[in-house]
Amino acid sequence: MPLVPLEHLDEVREELVKASKSKHRRLLVIMGDDDSRLMATLLDFLYEVKDLIASEKVLYTYHSFYSDGSMRREFFEKGAPKDITIEYVSYHKLDTVLGRTYGACIADFINNLEPNDLGKIMGVVRGGGIYIFLMPTPNRLMSTVTRFQSNLIVPGYTDKDLKRYFEKRLLNKLMEHQGIAIYDADNRYWVKKFGQVASRLYEEPKLVFPEKSKIPLKVFRLAVTQDQVEVLKIIENFYSKAEKEKMIFVLTADRGRGKSSAIGIGVGWLAHRLRRAKGRCNIIVTSPSPSNVQEVFRFSRKVLELFKHEVDSHEDEEGFIHKVTAKGIEIEYVTPFEALRTRGDLLVVDEAASIPVPLLFKLLERYNKVIYSSTVHGYEGSGRGFTIRFLHRIRNEKGVKLYEYEMEEPIRYARDDPVERWTFDTLLLDAEPKELSQEDFSLIESQQVVYVAPDEEELFLKNEDELRQFFGIYVMAHYRNNPNDLGIMMDAPHHFVRMARLENGKIVVSMELAVEGNMDEDLCRESARGAWLMGNIIPDRVIKHYKILDFGKLKGIRVVRIATHISAMNKGLGSFALAKLEEEAKEKGFDWVGAGFGVTYELLRFWLKNGFVPVHMSPERNPVSGEYSIIVVKPLSEEAKKIVDVIAKEFKQKLLGSLASPYFDLEPEVALLLLEALPDPNPKLALSKLQLARFLTYAWSDMTVENCMDVFNMVTKHYFLSSSRPTLTEKQKLLLVSKILQAKSWRLTCDELNMTLTEATSLLKETAQTFSRHYLGIGSPTEAEKYFYLHVDKIEP
Structure with missing residues (x-):
């Protein structure tokens, strides 16, 4: 006898039948504080819809770090239907499922609710499938300290200081959106039903293949959308030689549009043809992580096997494919920075929005044929800013044959899917700033701009328009954004936000800030001995590298991120916001303002122009961005000035002695900028x-x-x-x-x-x-x- 009343089971089944007709998905949230009731309720619902989802595997995600999370998984495994295939994946291994398709996803969020985990799973279920979230009741959710939140509680704060705006936003959005139902397992009643979802009967599109093509029809038939067919038609051009001009293809798509698989099909065909034409083929694939390119490798292999090649896949220790080989063929993953030191017939850059634009252009200098692809709105980050900044420059490059395409059709579900709409809205994946008019630019020129310390509860939970403007500026201006950034901003007790907006209300500068320092003697000593401290990034680096404990006792503000509206760059708005922040910091008794960032000439010049002093640079480049990380500080108090002067002089001596190694490959322009910005100790010149x-x-x-x-x-x-x-x-x-x-x-x-x-x-x-x-x-x-x-x-x- 099921625990859930039959009419409740029927409701979910009927809704899923309706969803399958429009090839849409549904989300069922089961809340409860009694684990046995929660899991029994889950099994009741799963048995009710198992025949509707049995054509694909079911994904069960959980937290293996928690004993009760593992116990719930064991309870579920014992009671789960034997006639469906279930794949169990702990959250820390979620990257392994990206690109796969499931009939349903059961996500245990009882112990931890990390925004990135949520973002990763929301594209894997096919149309007609269902997500089932296991969550604590709102009261418990708002009182429990999750694993994600515990990492946000830095010295000087406790769990009582957590802001918890992200969890409140999540609950609000679950209530707002259609296609989502919430069920109370403890009391067996609907908190919210699915509601009315606008939908229409889904018709399988008929793909139109080209009449004439070097690519055989059997390869085109691997495509599942017309978008993928069009991508293959563009990739066909890359078989010809790049003689007088470089060949570039910039491909963008929202997540779940099949761009990586389309590239994989094209790369597999290209490798086959180039091997036949010249006896060998070497294709380089790069991305911030090998997890991003697994579909490229899977589909490349599938195409090579279609042409009867004997193919080997080489995996790393984490189980990710990093190389596909056949006789005379090598398709290999390398990090973006390593790609600068290798060569190949073609370079594929996946998730290009997560790679700094200067590095993308360096890669273009080295390779004659490059495919850049990026997610426009996805958990990996937004590619919209990348598209604007990168394409604007590349269209003006001489000697370049440029192809552009944006994929729109989802491969696993139909357009206007309600679950996708909820995901984008909740995680602000599609947030964008307001467009600026000529009148707005006039306000900027006449300096009618105000510095604002917003009420965070109002901003994060009530003023959706302003929040989307605020976060949209990051989405456009920064190349790395993910849902955890939003979660940290909304929950971390030591983080706060500021903005600059025009007098008509449009936001033009967004700042995320963190309070650091104010450390006691014992904590400073721990840092000096090499202990890793939560938060306090700038004091920790200063103490570790200079052993001056006094700096840790000072109180400062780290600029976590500052971004200007992409249409209003280079108009002094960033400098205006920093100046206002310094005024506020001085009034509140802070000793310094600082920042850490991947050093480029333009960025460094901005911070130096605003009076910040370089005090430390990492000895190794970031393997993804290829940049050295640098810390800059602007002292506000006399004590801070004294310390910063000492360490800046020491940093200059150290830099001069380290340019041959480890900074041999630091750009000379950047090195010169640093040297001329640092103070002069005025030593004597003593030569024999x-x-x-x-x-x-x-x-x-x-x-x-x-x-x-x-x-x-x-x-x-x-x-x-x-x-x-x-x-x-x-x-x-x-x-x-x-x-x-x-x-x-x-x-x-x-x-x-x-x-x-x-x-x-x-x-x-x-x-x-x-x-x-x-x-x-x-x-x-x-x-x-x-x-x-x-x-x-x-x-x-």
């Missing part, structure tokens, strides 16, 4: 007579620079450390960084600085002569000549 002799012989005679590189290095460091500096051109300074401090070869130096060897060697010798005049008081070959003829008894020991 023999060192002088070698340096002067290079400067004024015929010795090569390689014979006095050690001395030139000393003099160059003195130049950058001294406040007394002779005038040098930008090219000369960059030459000093690249050739002398980074010790690069002449070929690499000339390539990097776009100079001929003659120009570079001549400029460097002129620089040596300038140094000779300014620091050594020797301005001609005649004056230098006395150091060319030395006697041993005249040389100081």
Whole structure:
């Protein structure tokens, strides 16, 4: 006898039958605090609809870290129908299911509700299928500290300080949307029924294949939407040689449109044809994570097997395919930064919105054929900003044959799916800022902009229009956004938001901020010994690398993210918002404002322009972005100024000594910007007579620079450390960084600085002569000549 009344079971079945006719999905939320009732209710509903979902596997996701989560899974496994296939996946392994299709997904959110986990599962169920969420009752949800939330409670705060706006928003959105029902398992009643969902009978589209194509019909038949067919028709062009111009395909789509599988089909066919044409084929696939490209590999393999190739798939330790090989064929995954050091017949860049635009252009310089693809609205981040920023530049590039396509048709369910609509709305995946008119630009020019500290409850839970504007600016302006960003902003007790908006209410700058520091002596000592501290990113790095405990006791504000409306960049709005933040921070007794970011010339210049001081840079590049992470701080109190001055001087010394390694590949322009922004300790230049002799012989005679590189290095460091500096051109300074401090070869130096060897060697010798005049008081070959003829008894020991 089922626990759930028959009329309640019938209600879900009838709704799912209706959904299957329109190829839409439904979401059933089962809430309860009694685990046995919760699981019995789940099984009752599952048995009622099992015949409707049996054509595909059922995904069961749970938290294996919690004993009760594992117990619920065991209870379910024992009672589950034996005639359906169930796949059990713990949340920390969710990446392995991306791209797969299920008839239903059961998600146990009792112990933890992490926004990213929610985002990952919401695309895997086919039309006619159902999501079943297991959740605690609202009272319990709002009093439990989840795993996700526990990571947001930093020293100085407790679980009572959690804001919990994300959970409140989630509950509100479940109540608002149609196609979603909520059932109370403890009391066996509907909190909310599915409601009226606008739908129409789904008709399977008839695909139209090209009459003439190099791609055989059997390959086209692997496509399931017309969008995929159109993508294959574009990829067909990549079989021809890229001679006078580079070939680029920019493919965008919302999540679940089959872009990765379409690329995989095209890549498999290309590999087959190129192997036949020239005996071998090497295709490079890159993405922020190998999990993003599993469908590319799966479908590439499927096509190669269609052409009777003997194919091997190579997996990494986590079970992700990182290489597909056949005789004469290699399709291999590498990280975006590694892709700069490899070569291939074609480069596929998946989830390109999660990769910095400068790195995307560096990849384009290296490869003649590139396919860039990105999710427009998805848990991985938004590609809309990428599309605007990247395509705007690439359309103006000379020597480029550009193809563009945006896929719209979902592959697992029909358009206007209510569950997708709920997902996008709840996680703000499709949030966008308001469009700016000429009147708005006039307001910006006349500085009719106000700095706002919003009421967060009002912003996050009531003012949906303003929230979508606020978060939409991040979606457009940043290349990395995911649902956890939203969850942190809404729940973390030490995070808060500020904005700049026009007097008509349109938001033009969004800022997410975090309070850091105010650490006690014991915590500072833990950091100095190498312990990893929650939050407190800037104090932790400063203490770890400089051992100055005093900095940890100061109170500061870290700018987690600052973004300007993409249509209003370079109009001083970001600087305006920072200046207002500093005023507020001073009034409230904060000692510093700081930020950490992947260093690029443009970003660094922005922070330096606003008076921030670089204090630390990571010794390794981020494997995805290819950037070094840097921390900048603007001291507000006298105590902070004293400490920042000390560590900035030390950082300059360290940077000068580290440009050959580990910062050998740091862009010279960035290195120069850093060196010129840091304070000057003004040390003495102490050279022996023999060192002088070698340096002067290079400067004024015929010795090569390689014979006095050690001395030139000393003099160059003195130049950058001294406040007394002779005038040098930008090219000369960059030459000093690249050739002398980074010790690069002449070929690499000339390539990097776009100079001929003659120009570079001549400029460097002129620089040596300038140094000779300014620091050594020797301005001609005649004056230098006395150091060319030395006697041993005249040389100081």
